[in-house]
Amino acid sequence: MTGTDMRTTAGHRGGAEHRRAVVIGGGLAGATAALKLAGAGVATTLFEARPRLGGLAFSFRRDSPAGALSVDNGQHVHLRCCTAYNWFLERIGARELAPLQRRLDVSVLDAAHERPRPGRLRRAALPVPLHLAGSLAAYRHLSPAERLAACRAALALRKLDPADPALDGVDFATWLHRHGQSERAVQALWDLVGTATLNARARDASMGLAAMVFKTGLLSEPGAADIGLSRVPLGHLHDTLTRAALDAAGVRTVTQSRARSVTAGEKGGWRVSVVHGQAPPLDHEADAVVLAVPQREAHDLLPDGALADRRRLLDIGTAPIVNLHVIYDRRVLRRPFFAALGSPLQWIFDRTGPSGIDSGQYLAVSQSAAHEEIDLPVGVLRERCLPELARMLPAARGARVRDFFVTRERTATFDPCPGVGRLRPGARTRAPGVCLAGAWTDTGWPATMEGAVRSGMTAAREALAAMGRPYDNEAVPGTEGRAVA
Numbered sequence: 001m002t003g004t005d006m007r008t009t010a011g012h013r014g015g016a017e018h019r020r021a022v023v024i025g026g027g028l029a030g031a032t033a034a035l036k037l038a039g040a041g042v043a044t045t046l047f048e049a050r051p052r053l054g055g056l057a058f059s060f061r062r063d064s065p066a067g068a069l070s071v072d073n074g075q076h077v078h079l080r081c082c083t084a085y086n087w088f089l090e091r092i093g094a095r096e097l098a099p100l101q102r103r104l105d106v107s108v109l110d111a112a113h114e115r116p117r118p119g120r121l122r123r124a125a126l127p128v129p130l131h132l133a134g135s136l137a138a139y140r141h142l143s144p145a146e147r148l149a150a151c152r153a154a155l156a157l158r159k160l161d162p163a164d165p166a167l168d169g170v171d172f173a174t175w176l177h178r179h180g181q182s183e184r185a186v187q188a189l190w191d192l193v194g195t196a197t198l199n200a201r202a203r204d205a206s207m208g209l210a211a212m213v214f215k216t217g218l219l220s221e222p223g224a225a226d227i228g229l230s231r232v233p234l235g236h237l238h239d240t241l242t243r244a245a246l247d248a249a250g251v252r253t254v255t256q257s258r259a260r261s262v263t264a265g266e267k268g269g270w271r272v273s274v275v276h277g278q279a280p281p282l283d284h285e286a287d288a289v290v291l292a293v294p295q296r297e298a299h300d301l302l303p304d305g306a307l308a309d310r311r312r313l314l315d316i317g318t319a320p321i322v323n324l325h326v327i328y329d330r331r332v333l334r335r336p337f338f339a340a341l342g343s344p345l346q347w348i349f350d351r352t353g354p355s356g357i358d359s360g361q362y363l364a365v366s367q368s369a370a371h372e373e374i375d376l377p378v379g380v381l382r383e384r385c386l387p388e389l390a391r392m393l394p395a396a397r398g399a400r401v402r403d404f405f406v407t408r409e410r411t412a413t414f415d416p417c418p419g420v421g422r423l424r425p426g427a428r429t430r431a432p433g434v435c436l437a438g439a440w441t442d443t444g445w446p447a448t449m450e451g452a453v454r455s456g457m458t459a460a461r462e463a464l465a466a467m468g469r470p471y472d473n474e475a476v477p478g479t480e481g482r483a484v485a
């Protein structure tokens with residue numbers, strides 16, 4: 001490999017039977033697959049097209065009028081029930097860098113009133129479903145009748161099987177209305193949580209995915225929805241520490257290297273053609289290949305015949321997320337985050353600590369399902385955002401804005417629309433040893449870090465099975481995955 005700007009790290013340790021695997025894509029799915037394959041003694045090489053690892057969950061530096069900033073491309077929240085992602089954090093030595101709340105506690109500000117009204121969703125130390133009953137009973141953004149109806153709907157939802165194909169064809173809003181939810185309850189409760197976790201409003205989301213989120217997050221165990229946030233820039237977790245863990249595991253990590261084809265090798269196995277910068281492509285032989293790239297790239301890379309109809313991958317759509325970043329010259333928000341109702345703004349996070357600024361306050365406003373905002377000019381988004389923040393946060397009224405900028409992720413997640421479930425392939429393909437990973441594959445989860453890590457585990461398990469190798473079975477509850485041929 002002669003690429004001038006290529007970065008490569010640690011060499012192979014070699015497996016007992018000299019099995020070789022190539023992982024394509026250095027997001028969370030690919031990094032997980034590589035860690036698992038190397039952990040099972042397979043000589044593993046990971047190719048990533050970009051100069052960094054982390055895929056969709058990354059940070060970058062910005063020279064701002066407020067100083068040099070570390071900026072996360074989007075706010076990445078995880079929950080206690082994200083057992084696979086929590087395993088990943090542990091595996092890269094970062095558990096304490098992305099801590100979980102002791103108990104779910106979310107402030108919800110209703111900005112539809114002249115004086116915005118506070119409310120709160122938090123859990124008590126009681127068994128499910130009583131852990132949320134008290135909070136729901138006191139949730140002032142719903143009428144008493146709406147609160148009662150919400151409890152009934154939650155109990156009905158708890159009985160559903162998210163994997164039931166019939167649920168995939170229904171949209172969440174229809175199900176909610178059928179279960180007595182008013183438009184107000186959809187907005188003030190179900191969409192409040194659902195839009196941020198599914199990246200779609202209830203009317204546009206598959207009921208199967210919604211059932212997965214609410215059943216697992218709110219109705220499985222008392223602490224399931226306790227929220228975790230990184231204290232450091234995402235790049236520190238998903239690039240720096242992940243790369244160090246891969247090095248320590250003996251994975252050969254090669255960035256700025258784009259795979260352009262996977263074809264049958266001469267001596268069996270697979271040949272992966274990789275372009276490193278401007279250098280001519282090089283071929284890499286492997287017994288197993290994990291494609292941990294987005295669905296469109298997977299469609300282009302899969303060997304012929306690997307899926308019954310690989311064009312179906314192109315029917316899996318994408319959905320955008322926009323983040324608005326505001327740096328004030330003073331502190332305007334005392335909580336780590338809050339959610340807004342009756343406002344064009346959705347979730348607002350204090351990211352001062354991870355950003356590295358030493359004065360003022362850095363707020364990031366996370367806008368999910370941002371189809372309407374994705375192409376709006378910065379000036380329009382600024383005009384929309386700053387007066388809203390001033391309305392909701394009295395201290396912002398007298399504060400000076402030192403910087404305002406926007407990050408846009410057009411293909412942030414797969415589109416979780418009704419019917420998407422039948423399009424998502426499992427890890428195993430018809431090409432022996434060629435496996436798929438990525439948050440968009442059939443994990444049962446919406447596009448999340450949890451889904452990405454689970455998919456990487458499942459793909460590694462399938463790749464190892466194809467090589468006749470045992471799986472390094474570190475127990476991660478609920479990560480059996482659904483490998484579909």
Ligand SMILES: Cc1cc2nc3c(=O)[nH]c(=O)nc-3n(C[C@H](O)[C@H](O)[C@H](O)COP(=O)(O)OP(=O)(O)OC[C@H]3O[C@@H](n4cnc5c(N)ncnc54)[C@H](O)[C@@H]3O)c2cc1C
Pocket residue numbers: 024025026027028029030047048049050053054055056057073074075076077078257258259260292293294297321322409411412413437438439440447448449450451452
């Ligand atoms: C703004 C935003 C906010 C989000 N918020 C949350 C959140 O709060 N909580 C949560 O859990 N999830 C959140 N997500 C979703 C989460 O980030 C993703 O689901 C997850 O990171 C996807 O990981 P992945 O490994 O499946 O795919 P990706 O991250 O897309 O990784 C694929 C990798 O493959 C590489 N690649 C592509 N083609 C090639 C090729 N030919 N050769 C080599 N490499 C290639 C890409 O460069 C990329 O690094 C958010 C996403 C965004 C964008």
